[in-house]
Amino acid sequence: MxxxxxxxxxxxxxxxxxxxxxxxxxxxxxxxxxxxxxxxxxxxxxxxxxxxxxxxxxxxxxxxxxxxxxxxxxxxxxxxxxxxxxxxxxxxxxxxxxxxxxxxxxxxxxxxxxxxxxxxxxxxxxxxxxxxxxxxxxxxxxxxxxxxxxxxxxxxxxxxxxxxxxxxxxxxxxxxxxxxxxxxxxxxxxxxxxxxxxxxxxxxxxxxxxKIKKNIGTNIILETDKNRIKRYSLANRNEIYTNRKLGTKKDLIKALLNKGILEPINIIRYSKNYKFYKLCVSIKGTINGFFFNPNIDRKE
Missing domain, CATH: 3.90.550.60 (Spore Coat Polysaccharide Biosynthesis Protein SpsA; Chain A)
Known part of the structure; x- marks a missing residue:
């Protein structure tokens, strides 16, 4: 059938x-x-x-x-x-x-x-x-x-x-x-x-x-559109949450190292625009990842 x-x-x-x-x-x-x-x-x-x-x-x-x-x-x-x-x-x-x-x-x-x-x-x-x-x-x-x-x-x-x-x-x-x-x-x-x-x-x-314009992943350091930068707070929050709930301790540590330390450092070192704004967005998202606890929706 x-x-x-x-x-x-x-x-x-x-x-x-x-x-x-x-x-x-x-x-x-x-x-x-x-x-x-x-x-x-x-x-x-x-x-x-x-x-x-x-x-x-x-x-x-x-x-x-x-x-x-x-x-x-x-x-x-x-x-x-x-x-x-x-x-x-x-x-x-x-x-x-x-x-x-x-x-x-x-x-x-x-x-x-x-x-x-x-x-x-x-x-x-x-x-x-x-x-x-x-x-x-x-x-x-x-x-x-x-x-x-x-x-x-x-x-x-x-x-x-x-x-x-x-x-x-x-x-x-x-x-x-x-x-x-x-x-x-x-x-x-x-x-x-x-x-x-x-x-x-x-x-x-x-x-x-x-059909994306450029064949690159999401990257706050390279982002040039100020209106899109605030979305990266969600990216960090969601990634930390996912590793908290579904990853191993090693996964969570790796995510924290990347989003909590390496990303802010690289924003300061390499970003060519909106450095302070990007830094605030990145840090805010990472912190929010520890307090974000949405319910899993199982109802129609």
Whole structure:
């Protein structure tokens, strides 16, 4: 019996990218039953476009939010809608700047019959030049090559850029933490899954493109947009929290060394703008990580 698959896409004021993403999703060789598009309070023409698309394509189901809840809140709402309103077996999750190749979903699903107790399967994320997308480098396990003959790398954590979850796993571990708002919500969620004794894998021949402007990771030292700098407080807070709750003592010490000591020093030494502001943001986020204790959302 053919498995039913839904998709969750989160968007905010990036209509051009969303159009390309939906075009790629509708062209998949393995058809999607529903495509839930979480519109995070966009103020461009996203609302009108999605309302038009839902009449052209029955698969497209807009979820319009009044406010921008960030990627974390968007994925939380999208997965809740999947669990509550669909009977599909799996859900495929991505940002609106993810452009999957036509066989990306099919390549993920081909691996399912041979797997036991798996919690997620993610795609091989590339940048526009074909190189690996630095921002989406997953975290391998110590036995990362145990399924290499099947074209898969075993993981502890991965990003929300083309990742497949079984319904039963979501119902067991709950939803992404909305309070994270942005950054590290995907790491926490996938790590929560593997900590619950489910396996995660990267499928090498499932290819997607992540349409980011530059192929770099998040870096407060190199950040030039003052309006984005305050987000790094969330990055530090969320990383410290994740290592407190789900990491080892060694992981937490490493995170503290990096965020609490090395990052402030490197801001002073190497940052070319907004040094004092960046320093305050970085330190504030790291401190907040010790007091941040959001609830794990398990209700629909």
């Amino acid at each position: 053919k498995k039913k698959i839904d998709c969750v896409v989160v968007t905010y004021n990036r209509l051009g990218l969303l159009k390309k993403c939906l075009e790629a999703l509708l062209a998949q060789t393995y058809a999607l039953k529903h495509i839930y598009v979480v519109n995070n309070g966009s103020i461009d023409d996203t609302y009108e476009y999605l309302e038009e698309m839902k009449f052209k394509h029955d698969e497209v189901v807009p979820i319009h939010l009044k406010n921008n809840l960030g990627g974390a809140g968007g994925f939380n709402r999208g997965l809740k809608n999947f669990i509550k309103n669909s009977d599909s077996d799996y859900v495929w999750v991505m940002d609106d700047d993810t452009i999957p190749t036509t066989t990306a979903l099919e390549k993920l699903l081909i691996k399912v019959p041979g797997l036991r107790n798996w919690g997620f399967l993610c795609s091989n994320v590339r940048w526009k030049d074909g190189c690996a997308a630095v921002m989406n480098t997953p975290a391998p396990t110590k036995d990362w090559n145990s399924e290499m003959e099947k074209g898969m790398v075993k993981l502890t954590a991965a990003s929300f850029v083309s990742i497949l979850f079984p319904r039963k796993v979501i119902k067991e571990v709950g939803y992404p933490i909305s309070e994270f708002f942005i950054w590290c919500d995907d790491v926490e969620y996938t790590l929560r899954i593997t900590k619950n004794n489910y396996a995660g894998y990267l499928v090498g021949n499932s290819i997607v493109e992540h």
